[in-house]
Amino acid sequence: MLVDGKPYRTVWLKPDEPHIVQIIDQRKLPWKFEVVDLRTVDEVARAIKDMWVRGAGCIAATAAYGMWLASLEAMRDPDYKLATKLGARKLLQTRPTAVNLMWAIERQLAALSKARTDIQALEMTRETAESIADEDVSACRAIGEHGLTLIQSIYRGKKPGEPVNILTHCNAGWLAFVDIGSATAPIYAAKKAGIPIHVWVDETRPRNQGSRLTAWELSQEGIPHTIIPDNTGGHLMQHEKVDMVITGADRITRKGDVANKIGTYLKALAAKDNGVPFYVAAPGSTIDWEMNDGLLEVPIEQRGEEEVALIEGMTSAGKLETVRLFPQASPAANYGFDVTPARHITGIITERGVVRADEAALDRAFS
Numbered sequence: 001m002l003v004d005g006k007p008y009r010t011v012w013l014k015p016d017e018p019h020i021v022q023i024i025d026q027r028k029l030p031w032k033f034e035v036v037d038l039r040t041v042d043e044v045a046r047a048i049k050d051m052w053v054r055g056a057g058c059i060a061a062t063a064a065y066g067m068w069l070a071s072l073e074a075m076r077d078p079d080y081k082l083a084t085k086l087g088a089r090k091l092l093q094t095r096p097t098a099v100n101l102m103w104a105i106e107r108q109l110a111a112l113s114k115a116r117t118d119i120q121a122l123e124m125t126r127e128t129a130e131s132i133a134d135e136d137v138s139a140c141r142a143i144g145e146h147g148l149t150l151i152q153s154i155y156r157g158k159k160p161g162e163p164v165n166i167l168t169h170c171n172a173g174w175l176a177f178v179d180i181g182s183a184t185a186p187i188y189a190a191k192k193a194g195i196p197i198h199v200w201v202d203e204t205r206p207r208n209q210g211s212r213l214t215a216w217e218l219s220q221e222g223i224p225h226t227i228i229p230d231n232t233g234g235h236l237m238q239h240e241k242v243d244m245v246i247t248g249a250d251r252i253t254r255k256g257d258v259a260n261k262i263g264t265y266l267k268a269l270a271a272k273d274n275g276v277p278f279y280v281a282a283p284g285s286t287i288d289w290e291m292n293d294g295l296l297e298v299p300i301e302q303r304g305e306e307e308v309a310l311i312e313g314m315t316s317a318g319k320l321e322t323v324r325l326f327p328q329a330s331p332a333a334n335y336g337f338d339v340t341p342a343r344h345i346t347g348i349i350t351e352r353g354v355v356r357a358d359e360a361a362l363d364r365a366f367s
């Protein structure tokens, strides 16, 4: 996507210095746009764990590039393959819910196992990382095209010029992938097709990925939007102000249950109760074919209570400050994700098309 007219991905190899992985530090957005250099697999692991980069697709690609750095470092180790595998373990220990991270590491380990020499292994980890990043972009572009057909059918039922109102939760946009994004891809495609769009942006406590990242992205793209507190969506749906909900996903089970940012499940319940179509946009790398029951099996990341207690903002003097929102003595719980059962999902927008959230349809679409 473009930032001040310049195209960016969320993660890439530094031009002319491919031993350096560059990322956009998402902790500073929307106030500061900063590119950070990562030189070791440890630095990549920390960037994922501490959410300098976040979002299923983005952390998968970043982990894939982290494996490239791990294989570079391993060249100095007498046991190259073991050293590289240790790098994989560091990356796998960062965040448990988004299956895309594990998918990317397994892809890299599979490439390594095929290499006949250490040099070939090195080349393969770089190629695999670049392929994963490129595939992410093309999958999100395809998700956009398939999602556009849904928006077009809703638009046909509206008065000419009346915008299609879409509610989204968290950030499953460009910043959550390598480029374009999943939930925002149909929105960008609709804008390109000249369909009037308005987006309700859930702020998404506690880290406010919606109000800080999705709102920033939509502003960059000139897409009308309104930031709302997380508890507003149900009221808007009751008053017919939402035509469809599109969220991302961090893990989809083979039966179509969806793990996504905490609060997604509540939006699905409100959508079901008000007859609002609820779509999940995600590439096939988000499907966990080994997992059936999302509620029982998806590992739900719990993060520190400081993310609930503290909030960062910009003062009127333009200074970034962090303040505490409630007394130190009050403990806080910080569940990062929840699971929406397949029965509440209208469809899953994938690069293979819009798929019913059930085992047979997912198997057919991806076999």
Ligand SMILES: CSC[C@H]1O[C@H](OP(=O)(O)O)[C@H](O)[C@@H]1O
Pocket: 054, 055, 056, 057, 169, 170, 171, 172, 173, 176, 177, 182, 209, 247, 248, 249, 250, 260, 261, 262, 336
């Ligand atoms: C589908 S990728 C975007 C996805 O990732 C977010 O989680 P986090 O910001 O903690 O990485 C959230 O679940 C989004 O829907």
